[in-house]
Amino acid sequence: MTTKLFPIACVLIACAIFFGYINPTVTGAIATTNAQIKQYDAALSAAQRFEQKQAQLTTEAKALPQDGVTRLEAFLPDGVDNVQLILDLDSVAARSGIRLSDFVTTEVKGGQSASDDANGTPTLALDNGQPYDSLDLSMSGTGSYTQFRSFLDAVETSLRPLDLLELRLSDASASPGGGYRYDMTFRLYWLR
Amino acid sequence: MALPPNIPTSFVPKQPVTNHAHRSRDVHGPLYFGAIFLVATSIVGAGITFGYKTYIETVRDSKKAKLEVAERNINPTAVEDFIRLRNRIQAASTLLDQHVVNSQFFDVLESLTLQNVRFQSLILSVGADRTAKIEMRGLARSFNALAAESAAFAGEKRIKRAIFSNITADKNGVVSFSLRAELDPKLTTIKSSSIKMQVTEPNIATSTPFAPAASTTTKAPKALTATTTRGNNATASTTP
Numbered sequence: 001m002t003t004k005l006f007p008i009a010c011v012l013i014a015c016a017i018f019f020g021y022i023n024p025t026v027t028g029a030i031a032t033t034n035a036q037i038k039q040y041d042a043a044l045s046a047a048q049r050f051e052q053k054q055a056q057l058t059t060e061a062k063a064l065p066q067d068g069v070t071r072l073e074a075f076l077p078d079g080v081d082n083v084q085l086i087l088d089l090d091s092v093a094a095r096s097g098i099r100l101s102d103f104v105t106t107e108v109k110g111g112q113s114a115s116d117d118a119n120g121t122p123t124l125a126l127d128n129g130q131p132y133d134s135l136d137l138s139m140s141g142t143g144s145y146t147q148f149r150s151f152l153d154a155v156e157t158s159l160r161p162l163d164l165l166e167l168r169l170s171d172a173s174a175s176p177g178g179g180y181r182y183d184m185t186f187r188l189y190w191l192r
Numbered sequence: 193m194a195l196p197p198n199i200p201t202s203f204v205p206k207q208p209v210t211n212h213a214h215r216s217r218d219v220h221g222p223l224y225f226g227a228i229f230l231v232a233t234s235i236v237g238a239g240i241t242f243g244y245k246t247y248i249e250t251v252r253d254s255k256k257a258k259l260e261v262a263e264r265n266i267n268p269t270a271v272e273d274f275i276r277l278r279n280r281i282q283a284a285s286t287l288l289d290q291h292v293v294n295s296q297f298f299d300v301l302e303s304l305t306l307q308n309v310r311f312q313s314l315i316l317s318v319g320a321d322r323t324a325k326i327e328m329r330g331l332a333r334s335f336n337a338l339a340a341e342s343a344a345f346a347g348e349k350r351i352k353r354a355i356f357s358n359i360t361a362d363k364n365g366v367v368s369f370s371l372r373a374e375l376d377p378k379l380t381t382i383k384s385s386s387i388k389m390q391v392t393e394p395n396i397a398t399s400t401p402f403a404p405a406a407s408t409t410t411k412a413p414k415a416l417t418a419t420t421t422r423g424n425n426a427t428a429s430t431t432p
Contacts, residue, residue: 003224010227017234022241030241033248040255047262054266057274069277076284078276130286131279149298156293163292169314189287191280 074159080135080190085160089139089186092154097147098182106136108187136165137186142172144179155186162186291382292318297326297375300351304344308333311371322377329358332367350376 086103093100141151148169155162165185172181294316305311311330318324332338338356345354354373361367 007223007227010231014227014230014234017231017238021238022234025241025245030245030248033245033252037248037252037255040252040259043259044255044262047259047266050266051262054270054274058270061274061277072280072284076280076287130283132283132287149295152295152298156291156295161287161291163290163318164294164316165292165318167294167314167316169316171312189283191276191283 071159075161076132076189076191077160078191080133080188082135082137082188085137085188086139089137089155089162092158093141093151096143096151096154098141098143098151100139100141102138102140104138106138108134108136132189132191134187134189137162137188138166139184139186141182141184142179143182148180148182160188162188288382290322292322292380293382294318294324294380297324297379300348300379304341304348304351306332306337306341306344308337309341318380322381324375324380326371326373326375328371330369330371332369334365335361335367338367338369345371345373350379352376 082105090100141148143151152164155164163186165187166183167185168181168183170181170183172179297316301311309330309332311328313329315327316324317326332341338359342354342356345351352374354371356369356371358370359367360369
């Protein structure tokens, strides 16, 4: 009787081992571990590429002239700093003989100024996804045409880019200062 | 004392001797060995599975440790600096290409304005595509002067759709008019401007945001005070 049961018991033991340990381990733990190893391999490969790229970029960054980097940071600063900009603009205007006043800032959202009305006033549409933000800075000034051209030339060639998007020039000869009145809207930029 | 062989050892009759070896051959047949092979295979398979599992877990832990070391070597600040530098360079390039330089327009306007024509007002709006629209009001000494001014604008290809309207003459013959036109981006952006070269000169701009360019020159106020020798019947301009 025992000898007849022996093969059956063996088959049962074999089945138990296979279905109780081998199969769950292969399809479970081993498969999971293999997947993790693949992920780690990919991550290690990426890390290796990153290290190479970092070394390359470090070398290239060191090769950049520091003066140029400083100028680039002034060209597109990390913050808007519009108060200092107004002071600088006023200083430039004073050197040109223009008197500035009525400074108004308008945030630009989605390519349009928040103050834009529906009368079709053209505005600058910034591309979405650009790494910079912009702000419209409006002001008024009075002075002669020569003084205005001097001011405009100075602004256009300044290190920080200021785009004169709107200009309203009107006769102000009746006013005490005379000359012209200039209502200007500049757009300024900074890195996000 | 040994019994003689002819004396029976027991009164119980003996059964015929059966062949046990034959029964044993039946029990240890193919099924028996197959079952043993099956068990042995499954045990070996379990051992291999266990060994392989242990091995790949070791490999995984090793790779994980390497990855942690690699992660520790990454400097997030340096990465952020690289990204910001790249963004700054790209954005600066874009902004520089789109930089509005309206002084070019005023240079052209000064060259186009006849001596007997003066402009009183100007509205200039630059659009997203860097085309610009201008609206101006002005005075001309005569219709001839206005016609010459119109011809001058028509000859400038970067000023498009120049339309003179609201043309009225007063009792002195002075003609007032309005002018609407569109400006080509070449006239409003830095791409076609000589200023681009000046800006890229290291000695033009300094670290301060508003460093006036050394080469900036103040030009004569031609446009709005109207001084050129174009056209006939040139007269002294009248400043506002």
